[in-house]
Amino acid sequence: TRAYLNGQFLPLSQARVPVLDRGFLFGDGVYEVIPAYGGRLFRLDQHLERLENSLRAIRLEPPLTRAQWREILTELLDGAADQAVYLQVTRGVAPKRDHAFPPVVEPTVLAWAFAIGTAAPAPAKAITHEDIRWQWCHIKAITLLANVLLRQEATERGCQEAILIRDGRITEGAASNVFAVVDGVIVTPAKGPHLLPGVTRDLILELARELALPCQERDLDAAELARAEEIWLSSSTRELVPVVELDGEAVGDSRPGPLWRRLYRAFQDYKR
Ligand code: PDD
Numbered sequence: 001t002r003a004y005l006n007g008q009f010l011p012l013s014q015a016r017v018p019v020l021d022r023g024f025l026f027g028d029g030v031y032e033v034i035p036a037y038g039g040r041l042f043r044l045d046q047h048l049e050r051l052e053n054s055l056r057a058i059r060l061e062p063p064l065t066r067a068q069w070r071e072i073l074t075e076l077l078d079g080a081a082d083q084a085v086y087l088q089v090t091r092g093v094a095p096k097r098d099h100a101f102p103p104v105v106e107p108t109v110l111a112w113a114f115a116i117g118t119a120a121p122a123p124a125k126a127i128t129h130e131d132i133r134w135q136w137c138h139i140k141a142i143t144l145l146a147n148v149l150l151r152q153e154a155t156e157r158g159c160q161e162a163i164l165i166r167d168g169r170i171t172e173g174a175a176s177n178v179f180a181v182v183d184g185v186i187v188t189p190a191k192g193p194h195l196l197p198g199v200t201r202d203l204i205l206e207l208a209r210e211l212a213l214p215c216q217e218r219d220l221d222a223a224e225l226a227r228a229e230e231i232w233l234s235s236s237t238r239e240l241v242p243v244v245e246l247d248g249e250a251v252g253d254s255r256p257g258p259l260w261r262r263l264y265r266a267f268q269d270y271k272r
Helices: 022-026 044-057 066-076 145-156 199-210 222-226 258-271
Strands: 002-005 008-011 029-037 083-090 108-115 124-130 161-166 169-173 177-182 185-188 215-217 230-235 239-246
Touching (some): 022 083, 029 044, 044 066, 044 199, 066 083, 124 145, 124 230, 145 161, 161 230, 169 222, 177 222, 185 199, 199 215, 199 230, 199 239, 230 258, 239 258
Parallel strands (some): 124 161, 124 239, 185 215
Antiparallel strands (some): 002 008, 083 108, 161 169, 177 185, 177 230, 230 239
């Protein structure tokens, strides 16, 4: 696998970052995961816009222009295989460990591509869990300790995702956005500081509106989720995954639902 690190292409296994990098010491950085289908970066502008928003939120200047990002990321892709590019920008290497920003510092820019699945997603099981993360979840920060612990908890309970609840309301998954079909209406939490504005989420809403399916961006409470007819998870690497079991209870009839099927199909058509 070829990587890009600070202006150079090199094998990922040989890419090295100094231990005083603030990403390593503080998790002081942001990232993106951008899918590419048939060698074409998917919704690149939306991802780069979110990257710029994340950078602004942590007070870093964008190190590259959109044209430069496009060129580098395209260069990392391996032919026409379905892949995703991971990219991260940290505040860079500081002379010493100090929480406050160093007066002068060059950001560290790292990216590489990896394969993503091409088959339809397997139906998933999920747990619910209190959202133990911080209050600025709209920033795609590399500081993912809470997300890691939550996903691990789900894994150890034989599930693929943890769906998070803050003050009785669903926010999102540990690494995905959440949709529920409640009384025939597709519901997803409205954007705000407590969830990542998912690029896949936005596309699913776009497609649902094109299909004239009823959908709402609004608070979704835990009790509604528990009685939802369908639950889905969206992300750049997993597209749209139907959840058939929540906290050990069947969702609907324990099979991917009819609205999931329509949107998944619409998504596949849109991709190609
Ligand atoms: N995660 N919410 C969280 C907390 C996420 O980490 C992600 C994606 C999403 C979905 O966003 P998008 O549709 O733009 O990928 C929502 C990526 C894939 C990851 O961390 O690997």
